[in-house]
Amino acid sequence: MPINYIFPQFEILRDQTRCIKCRVCEKQCANEVHRYDDDYKIMIADESKCVNCHRCVALCPTSALRIIKNPHSFRENSNWTSDTITDIYKQASTAGVLLSSMGNPMSYPVYWDKLLINASQVTNPSIDPLREPMETKTFLGAKKHVIKRDDKGNIISNLSPQLELSTPIMFSAMSYGSLSYNAHESLARAAKNLGILYNTGEGGLHEDFYQYGSNTIVQVASGRFGVHKDYLNAGAAVEIKMGQGAKPGIGGHLPGAKITEDVSKTRMIPIGTDAISPAPHHDIYSIEDLNQLEMSLKNATGFRKPVIVKIAAVHNVAAIASGIARSGADIIAIDGFRGGTGAAPIRIRDNVGIPIELALAAVDTRLRNEGIRDNVSLVVGGSIRSSADIVKAIALGADAVYIATAALLALGCHLCRTCYSGKCNWGIATQREDLVKRLNPEVGYQRLINLITAWNHEIKEMMGGMGINSIEALKGNRFMLRGIGLNQKELDILGVRHAGE
Amino acid sequence: MKKIKVNEKWCLGCHLCEYYCAFANSGIQDMVKALKDMQIKPRLRIEQNDKISFAVSCRHCEDPICVKSCISGALTIKDNVVCIDKQRCIGCYTCVLVCPYGAVLPSEEGAVRKCELCTSRSDSKPACVQGCPNKAIELVEV
């Protein structure tokens, strides 16, 4: 039916004068875009299948390939954009909810880019991290201010369980199932090597990865996939996933195609069934129920592990966080609307939730106003794109950040946003054996280590510039930030002054 | 002593190693010029069937049968690398027949071709190692 025809989104430009017909593009494209034409003796392409993942471009040894946005267009219309029109064609022919992957790509403001960082001049020396100690070690967990002493006057530690991080960065929840075995191995090994933590997501923990338990956060989500006593006790902390920035209000989606034998065993569900998590936890319909789940998990883990409650940044986030901070949680993780995912309904991903910068500032301010900021640590994600974002997040009040999309990029992800198809050409978001092997964890884990090491250097440089030599003196230090191009309301919510003030 | 180590677990069968090898040993500066519309002549080959693939190249054996069998003295061991002296090779192909790995290949140039670990090039690492996108070919100390 011609009305269903959707012109290809991308155009593949092949420089035939450069192409040596090695056919690596053909061999590496799981979408079967490239093909060798025996009659014409040249490589040709079916662009309708291209997702612009750059696998062919990256591997082409003579740089003969370029992929560009197809300039073919509808008549220009600021209201009816080509995406809007083609989405309607798709839905008119399929009657389905449109899916996409990764975070909200819309042009909403990115507040990180409207915040500027301070540096010392004259009255206060900047500190050179190459020559002076510069500390990024971070503890997460509730802090009590009541000092207890024994009869000799020595302080008795009464701290709740704490997580120790060498730098305030953690890999955010991504399940085994949505990600490949090799991607998980890369994350786990990198976390261990770096002295940070990664997060299982809601897919359970593969038995091979129990050895990285002290660097693992095990997640309990509404589907309870892969949750059992050994799983809970394998990790360093337990995270209750109430919501996710990419799709607040709904549960996780994992298409049956990704539920292979190994994934099914780890999740404890049958092979090939769609894993659709319930939207809410059906044992948590209010804040008092949350406390019961927290206590169940604490009992199951002998009160030795901190409990993290992860929520999506939604309109009333400050009040929700305040409730959680009084519920017995040790850490609150907040996921902004830019947060990524393996699969989400497009309309939800693009329209639900609020920016993490505003959510973080509002929550930190609220918890301080109520005097309960030390009841919990705050971890924010969705999306942290660079070391500068981290510095800004901590200055706004975060204890640490979660990164996921950035970690995937380090592993080779090119943000083509088709994880849900299960045909990830980079071996990350796939379970297809031939594709999974494209991510050699030996390469992957080293690249993750490189990324975090580089960011940690940059964090230290920026801290040194501010005259701060330990990360805790940056936490909530909003004086070190100034807004640029923000209105008074935005400045008030962020709790920062405008540049020049 | 460094040797090529091939790990079939990570080999994607993309054949890029063959192209990088052929280019590196072409003596031409530009890959397109060196390989376009040519039958490439790499010194290693990807062996593959449906599920498995891996690169095969000279193992630089400690007691190489090819060197022993060379009737003209063209194959010698230099710094643990089995090298071919093209001037001396008479193209009898005895070495091609005796190599248990099939790593010595006949060549139209007369002399046989075989991997010399890129020792004649200035780069520190063999071209196949550098070009492998998945670390399936590594140069390791043994």
Next chain:
Amino acid sequence: MLREGKDNYRIPSGCAICGIFNKDGRRISGSSIISAIEIMHARSNGLGGGFAGYGIYPEYKDYYAFHVFYDDDRAKVACEEYLNSHFDIVNLSRIPTRKHPKITNEPLIFRYFVMPKTADLISSQLDEQEYTSSCVTAINWDIEGAYVFSSGKDMGVFKAVGYPEDVGSFYRLDEYEAYCWTAHGRYPTNTPGWWGGAHPFSLLDCSIVHNGEISSYDANRRYIEMFGYKCSLLTDTEVIAYILDFLIRKTGLTYEEAANVIAAPFWTTIDRKEQQEREKLTYLRNTFASLLITGPFSIIVGFKGGIMALNDRLKLRSMIVGEKDDTVYISSEESAIRKICKDLDRVYSPRGGEPVIYTLSGGGTNAY
């Protein structure tokens, strides 16, 4: 008038600090401390100077001595009405001053010796110190033009806009005797006109003189404000005073433990300690993480019966200690110590983050 804290107005400063402490509780005239701070004239710029003396009011030692600046009579009336309703005032007077050509635009400066009204104290369910400090905070916040700048027992702060030696002369400090003196000369990078912004900054018995500009300011401020403190002046000294008050008076840490919080040892140093010490230092640093102070500072803290000097952990500000018999001298520069005591038994420069604490011998706080 530019005023610290007003409209989020914050002024960084460089400074000179100085302290004298007699371990036997022997009281020393204020003229020595004036003489010491005077030699560091170049470290201040005439925009703030001040002193704190301990043991200066032996006849009223059980009463809180409030030193108050008033902008005008209206503020004085309002404040005295507040004081009368919350405290029994046993003595009220102007603080004696002598005219000095370089000290001008003085506010009204009054002194009250007070004790909380027993019935009010009981009904407030607060302890005496908490009651008093919350009243001081209330006056400073709610009564415009009134500012209580000293509120301890048997101690007093004297400060003004001017060079410290002129301020000392203005307040006639040569007529006071104390077992502990601290002094401050200020070098603000702006031109404040308000006397309350000068140092020392004090809360109850604890007074602070400080040289430096802390880079952790807003992290510290936003944290300490969770515990009922209001950082109205936006100065580093104010926040340090509140932190010490919180850690020592409210939380019950010792001065040394408090120093391990605000100038915590580096993790690499902590890791090298033996187990018990390591656990204690880790506990303190983790529990009170947001009270770590970074950036350059040297501070001298006066408290009842003792004195503490502390540098930031990188020692980005000079500070030197001299001892002679039972007297201890602490100063930004050695010259100030030599000026008043040429022949010292020992001179040393404390390491960054290493607290120097002296208390009255015999542990008695009434030894003088």
